[in-house]
Every structure is written in structure tokens, then in C-alpha cells.
Amino acid sequence: MKQLTAFWNILLKDMRTYYLKPPNISWGLIFPLAWTAMFFVRSGRGLESILSLLPGVTAVSILFGTTSMLAVTVTFEKKNRSFERLLLAPVSLKLLMISKTSGAILFGVANAFVPVIIAFFLADLSGVIWLLFIPALILIATASTFLGLFIAVAVSEVFEAQTFSNFFRFPMIFLCGLFIPVESLPLLLRPVSFLLPLTYGADLLHGSVGGVHMLPYILDLGALTLFCVALFTLSLYNIKRRWII
Structure with missing residues (x-):
């Protein structure tokens, strides 16, 4: 019970303190919303066009929301030594870092429903396989959050975390099959795509909206889960090595 109380209090504290910080508003809310509006307006509001774009804009919303959140919560607290008190x-x-990252996961999932709600008013979403779409959102949010944690642990300033995050975020937009199919990439870049967690999440999302997917769903789910475990384990290792004497 004490562990559960600690988890809940840390989560609530982060939600109250950090969710409306400028980096989260700009990169976590405004950017995905503007990105969604740009693609949906450009699509001409056709049903097939919107459904083909929905996986991409949803994944981008999660990616930017979660990594921006961790750049603030972890980096800011480490700089101000409040993390040491925790x-x-x-x-x-392990429980402490799960508590610190749970808020970002929830933030990412909530961000994901921004384009879904917009698409709901522009197209018929009755054909979406929600039992696949929603687990994919959760796994993408978890993997992106742990990627953000891995980045935040490696730097000491919030702006450094945001800059370092962009080193991963923007290439993933083009290499993970969000808007450009992996099969259309140059041969030299295709292996890189399969080294990125978002590739498997995008494949799940495309399949859930009736689009073309490359891999079996069980492989996508397994790969995303493996990325989550690996990134979280590496982050814990770096925290122990760099922050705990």
C-alpha cells in the first residue's frame, strides 16, 4: 500500500507541476495539433486519405508529447536537485522511474486522441480495429516515453534534452513508415527502419485502420514490448551509473 501511495503521489505531483510547462505546450500540444491540421486539410477530407494519414499523425503526436514531457520532468528535477530527494x-x-514516466505515457495517449477526435468529424472510423489500435497507442506511448527517459538521463539541461530528442524524432518521422512506406525507402535505409521502435508501432496502426502492414501483428507487439523493456533497463543502468554515487 505504501508503494502504491508513493506511486500515486509522484504521478499527481508531476501532473500538477509540469504538464503546462512551455516545452510541453509547444512540442507536446501545439506542434501535434498543427501537424494534424496541416495533413488533414491537405488531404481534401477524403475518407481514404484521412484514414491513411491517421496512423502517422497519431504516432507523431505521441512521440513529441512523451519525449517533451520527460525532457522537462526528469532533466529539470535533476538540475534543481529535487530528484535527489526522491x-x-x-x-x-524502478518504482520511482515508473512513477516518473507514467505521467508522460498518459500524456502521450491523451495526445494521440487529438487527431482521432479530429478525424472522427471528418471521416467514418467505424472500420477501425480499436482492439488493435488502442494497444498500439499504449505501446508506442510507453516506448517513446522510455526513449525520452533514456535521452533525459544523458543530458543536464532541458534545451539539451529537446535538441537531442529531435535527433531521434525527426528521422523517425521519415524512416518508420508513418507517411512514407518502408518499402519505398532506399535499400540502405530500410535496415535502419527496423532498428526503430516506431516502425513496429506504425505497422500496427496502419493495419488497424485497414491499411497495408508489413509484419505479423504478434511480431509488431513483441518488438515494441522488447524495445520498452530494453530502453527502460538502459535508463535505469545510466541513472545508477551517472546519478547515484
């Missing part, structure tokens, strides 16, 4: 709390490091 390390003194009677909770395990």
Missing part, C-alpha cells in the same frame, strides 16, 4: 524516499528506483 532517491532518498523509501521506494525502489
